[in-house]
Amino acid sequence: DQQVKQNSPSLSVQEGRISILNCDYTNSMFDYFLWYKKYPAEGPTFLISISSIKDKNEDGRFTVFLNKSAKHLSLHIVPSQPGDSAVYFCAARSNSGGYQKVTFGTGTKLQVIP
């Protein structure tokens, strides 16, 4: 049962254009969402996050949007740069029995073409 889904395994975008990465979730108990970025042969690194009480969070070229009614969040990268080429993981947090559990999506590989 995949509670966090990233339905696009890959995405190609021209340099300078907008990249939109999508993430859907099924568990209404998720209260905090994060995006991680992963380069080959490295571990994931935190990129941006959003609380369930907000619908938008912006950090430079990166913006995350949350639509709670649709159980959908998206990451926008504007403008896209070749250095943004990486795998992006969506992650969602829930509290269960006093433990904060984080569930990761399957990842979307972004390629930014110069």
Add this chain to the structure above:
Amino acid sequence: NAGVTQTPKFQVLKTGQSMTLQCAQDMNHNSMYWYRQDPGMGLRLIYYSASEGTTDKGEVPNGYNVSRLNKREFSLRLESAAPSQTSVYFCASKLSNENIQYFGAGTRLSVL
């Protein structure tokens, strides 16, 4: 500034062999985690340690054991490796009251 350090980076095992993956963090984090990453499966939690002296099972604990040796170190042991354990293993850590996890560079394990 080392962060989270994992050793080894690569390992090839034969079925039935045992090994221990090492993880150490220098950020004074309370919580530590072991994940495995498989194609099309994302990151799945194997075991975690919410604080020094405690360990708990995650989503896919079968075939693994862990030891929280001290606040810095959290090891993952495969007692009898199986081909299904071929994967990339990531260790992560964080402060208890924070949301962001910090990951090591991973250990790529192949079990033949």
